[in-house]
Amino acid sequence: MLRFPLKGSLMVEMYRLPQEIKLTGEFPGPSSRALAHRRSQAVPASVASGLPVYAADADGGVIIDVDGNSLADLGAGIAVTTVGASAPKVVQAVQESVTHFTHTCFMVTPYEGYIAVSEKLNELIPGRFEKRSVLFNSGAEAVENAVKIARAATGRNAVVVFDHAYHGRTNLTMALTAKVAPYKKGFGPFAPEIYRAPMSYPYRDDQSMDGKEAAQRTINMIEKQIGSEYVAAILIEPIQGEGGFIVPADGFLPTLVAWAREKGIVFIADEVQTGFCRTGKWFASEYEGVEPDLVTTAKGIAGGMPLSAVTGRAELFDKVQPGGLGGTYGGNPVSCAAALAAIETMQDLDLNARALHIEKLVTAALAPLVDELDIVGDFRGRGAMLALEFVADSISKAPHPTAAKDIAAYCQQRGVLILTCGTYGNIIRLLPPLTISDELLKQSMNILIEGIRSVS
Numbered sequence: 001m002l003r004f005p006l007k008g009s010l011m012v013e014m015y016r017l018p019q020e021i022k023l024t025g026e027f028p029g030p031s032s033r034a035l036a037h038r039r040s041q042a043v044p045a046s047v048a049s050g051l052p053v054y055a056a057d058a059d060g061g062v063i064i065d066v067d068g069n070s071l072a073d074l075g076a077g078i079a080v081t082t083v084g085a086s087a088p089k090v091v092q093a094v095q096e097s098v099t100h101f102t103h104t105c106f107m108v109t110p111y112e113g114y115i116a117v118s119e120k121l122n123e124l125i126p127g128r129f130e131k132r133s134v135l136f137n138s139g140a141e142a143v144e145n146a147v148k149i150a151r152a153a154t155g156r157n158a159v160v161v162f163d164h165a166y167h168g169r170t171n172l173t174m175a176l177t178a179k180v181a182p183y184k185k186g187f188g189p190f191a192p193e194i195y196r197a198p199m200s201y202p203y204r205d206d207q208s209m210d211g212k213e214a215a216q217r218t219i220n221m222i223e224k225q226i227g228s229e230y231v232a233a234i235l236i237e238p239i240q241g242e243g244g245f246i247v248p249a250d251g252f253l254p255t256l257v258a259w260a261r262e263k264g265i266v267f268i269a270d271e272v273q274t275g276f277c278r279t280g281k282w283f284a285s286e287y288e289g290v291e292p293d294l295v296t297t298a299k300g301i302a303g304g305m306p307l308s309a310v311t312g313r314a315e316l317f318d319k320v321q322p323g324g325l326g327g328t329y330g331g332n333p334v335s336c337a338a339a340l341a342a343i344e345t346m347q348d349l350d351l352n353a354r355a356l357h358i359e360k361l362v363t364a365a366l367a368p369l370v371d372e373l374d375i376v377g378d379f380r381g382r383g384a385m386l387a388l389e390f391v392a393d394s395i396s397k398a399p400h401p402t403a404a405k406d407i408a409a410y411c412q413q414r415g416v417l418i419l420t421c422g423t424y425g426n427i428i429r430l431l432p433p434l435t436i437s438d439e440l441l442k443q444s445m446n447i448l449i450e451g452i453r454s455v456s
């Protein structure tokens with residue numbers, strides 16, 4: 001059994017599976033190919049998958065496919081399995097909970113787990129004010145409901161979102177999302193009263209513009225093209241995920257929050273991808289002391305079980321009529337048990353410190369490439385949410401999506417699962433489970449660097 005450094009360097013036995021890259025032969029192997037054939041007869045191509053292989057097991061930083069290949073997982077199911085895909089406490093909590101009841105519907109017969117998760121969220125999410133939480137199933141559902149709450153609380157309709165934003169695939173969240181393909185193409189018309197404002201994108205902004213000036217640019221657009229008195233909410237990811245791991249310049253978020261408070265606009269932080277230790281703090285809003293009025297969470301919240309939430313000012317929720325929020329499965333009891341266990345695991349293992357350790361290790365490996373290779377335009381991110389932006393050259397900064405795609409394919413063929421993203425598709429992003437071992441992460445970085453050099 002491999003060991004995992006705990007805080008205070010206490011070593012514990014952490015892994016159920018060998019934390020290794022091992023390719024057993026063809027990739028994809030025969031069992032994956034057989035599944036791919038069955039899939040082609042049962043599932044439409046509109047549901048796409050990154051990997052050509054099928055999962056059989058997963059633990060810590062590895063995924064084992066149906067042909068026995070052991071892959072290093074640098075995607076965590078898109079920032080979900082922060083504690084690993086079969087964290088011991090999560091598995092135990094799910095097994096114990098599900099034997100009592102799978103579902104009663106909290107709107108019919110409530111149960112303690114929903115309250116306990118809400119209490120934990122109200123405690124952990126930044127904000128020196130009385131809070132409430134409502135639980136749902138997906139990130140998009142949480143975002144939809146955060147907008148409902150803001151509109152009900154303010155009596156206003158307009159919602160301001162940002163260039164490069166991603167908020168989901170439902171009708172409203174598609175309207176909130178920036179990138180048209182693959183998320184929005186052919187699915188209109190979209191919800192009205194959604195306005196897109198300029199984002200602080202330090203790598204691509206005028207280098208002389210700081211965060212406060214970028215925020216003023218956004219405020220000017222709101223005041224000139226919408227009118228602050230019509231705006232119910234400003235909705236933003238503290239670090240933009242699908243849009244390209246864009247960390248706004250310091251001062252951008254606090255300046256927007258202060259202005260929104262003055263204008264009675266609800267400030268919503270979408271922490272679906274940045275939450276739960278992913279960036280080295282419980283929530284990325286904390287980096288600049290931002291206390292959002294509402295926060296949406298999902299992904300890492302429950303160790304892989306489907307759960308999402310809206311958490312925020314009690315006074316905003318109190319303006320929504322009784323019965324105005326809900327849904328059949330929202331806050332499923334088994335998912336609530338998983339969430340409490342996942343959060344306990346994050347605390348036990350001090351995964352915020354782990355995320356910062358990962359940031360240090362990966363930065364040492366990848367940051368030098370920006371100066372060394374002309375196609376590596378930028379290295380950025382926080383904690384274990386890190387990215388490389390690829391460009392044709394450092395002068396034009398023309399996006400180079402082919403490089404990102406080819407590098408991800410190079411890594412995949414050598415047993416390392418890596419995700420791309422970005423408005424221009426030219427981003428390699430790193431989202432490893434925070435329980436990945438140093439050894440496996442270093443081995444993965446070496447393969448990634450080989451892949452980058454192979455296209456340079």
Ligand SMILES: Cc1ncc(COP(=O)(O)O)c(CNCCCC(=O)O)c1O
Pocket residue numbers: 078137138139140141143166167168169237241242270271272273298299
């Ligand atoms: C910030 C932020 N808000 C909201 C969402 C939506 O969360 P759901 O649980 O996928 O609905 C996301 C989901 N991001 C991954 C989407 C992957 C894909 O669908 O191709 C996010 O990152």
